[in-house]
Amino acid sequence: MISLAGRDILHSWGKFVFTGIGLGLLIGVTLVMAGVYRGMVDDGRALLDNSGADLWVVQKDTLGPYAESSSLNDDVYRAILAMPGVAHAANVTYLTMQIRKGESDVRAMVVGIAPGKLGATPGWPPYLVAGRQLTRGHYEAVADIATGFKLGDRIAIRRNHYIIVGLTRRMVSSSGDPMVFIPLKDAQAAQFLKDNDAIWQSRRRTEANPNFNRPGVPGLLEAVIASQSTNAFVNAVLVTLKPGHGPDEVAESIRRWKRLTIYTRAQMESILIGKLIATAAKQIAMFLVILAVVSAAIVAFIIYSLTMDKIREIAVLKLIGTRNRTIAAMIMQQALALGLIGFVVGKITASYSAPIFPKYVLLTPMDSVAGFFAVLLICVLASFVAIRMALKVDPAEAIG
């Protein structure tokens, strides 16, 4: 038996291909939307992986440092280093801001990393694609290539200027902003760096406060002003563990004795994915549902129109003895062929357009497989309307 659907498609291939391309663009958008979600999740995981930490020590009762603000004294790490099972502990700061380069600026997450060495100090970018790691205590930066910065570029963070000495890749915040690594002290200063007027006003207020400016206590005012001018806080302490120690065990120990909040890798991942990007994920899920419904409606309409165009032929086919299931199969095969063309076009569109998107779009093979079967399912469901109509066609219509 010849394939009626195949012959019809070959006969009017232009109509099918152009309709398939239209549908494919819609499917491409759907795949990209799924890729945006996967990219967000992957960004979150990359953030955790790249930090190199086994535990995150943060301000008590906060979900910091990524989902909420967290503030710890910068000497807390010393106490943590002394805890059993802790191999390394390093302060880290995070600050998302606009970084200026010449007349333009780039949104990035500035990460303050503690001095040390790669592999021993958590928080450092684990690999570079060009240049070197930070070696000086001030005014050097390592940037993710997504910032667009190049080696030797001079960038401005607050009032200070930094030279790009290294470039790294896939070092992003949970919201996809590329990272710029600078020395911890610079980052701490940058978090609370004020302009000269603000500093002057602050000092004037302190001088005017009789509690800080006591005639009988010389040096008190200078001490208070000095403490106001420096930032002794960090956002978190990143901890790596010695071999043979489990994260839950060490975390429980720190929690008990230091009265801080500690998250393991699994907990931090659930915070990032379950809380930080949950709303965005729901938003994307809504888009996916809408796009799926729109795709189904379009396929249903197209297949319905194609079937309507063949009402007389269907009546003739029925009159000459064609089984209902042959006619239904013809319509369903056409719907599936349309879905197949659409999926191939959509997949190609998504693959080629994904790198153009400003945020990371991760197209996973499993999503493509799931998308393929979803498209087929949508096409099958969408063809039911046309099949129902075709089966209702009276063969007598062929006679007149």
Place this chain on the structure above:
Amino acid sequence: MSKKGIRIEALSKRYGEGNTAVFALKDANMLVAPGEVVGLIGPSGSGKSTLLKCLGAVIDPTAGRMTLGDDVIYDNGWKVRDLRALRRDKIGFVFQAPYLIPFLDATDNVALLPMLAGVPNGEARARALELLTALDVQHRAQAMPAQLSGGEQQRVSIARGLVNRPPVILADEPTAPLDSLRAMAVVRILNDMARKLETAIIVVTHDEKIIPTFKRIYHIRDGVTHEEAGEGRGFE
């Protein structure tokens, strides 16, 4: 007369019930022998189409009896379970417009019927080609319907009606869209094929040009059939 062919006896078709009931056919009778071509003529609304639809097992008669070859197919109810198979295997249709499947070439339009009946593709195509050759359109066998002239399309349509060697062919105004020369050619083909394949052919027509060619004619008026002898002229 042979026992083959088609015979209808007291066939009725009623639409509606009670006071609104309308009889489209009233005790219609007809007998067409194998190899015979008869005309079925009558004014619009006389019941021609209804009779054709009943004969074609497309609508259910209300009462009566129909015999196709040696088989009673209707006797106050269908005696055949699969009407679709009956239409496919025992009844050929030729329509006013050819209604060829636009996405199949001439050969496959004809071969589709045997294929639907389970005949292997190669054999079905060979059978189709044989008929197309007999109808002198073999040179257009690979052409799509849109590439065929009206007369060629109608010949392909006739081949489709004949391909399963049905005992009866129902032709609904087969010459309506054709000029007199082509119309006469179609009637000649129908007569030739009827003789060659021992098929009974019923031609519903209004076409004054071809009515004189029938040897027997059934007139239908208000659902009642009347048989009369035709002129049986040649086809020139």
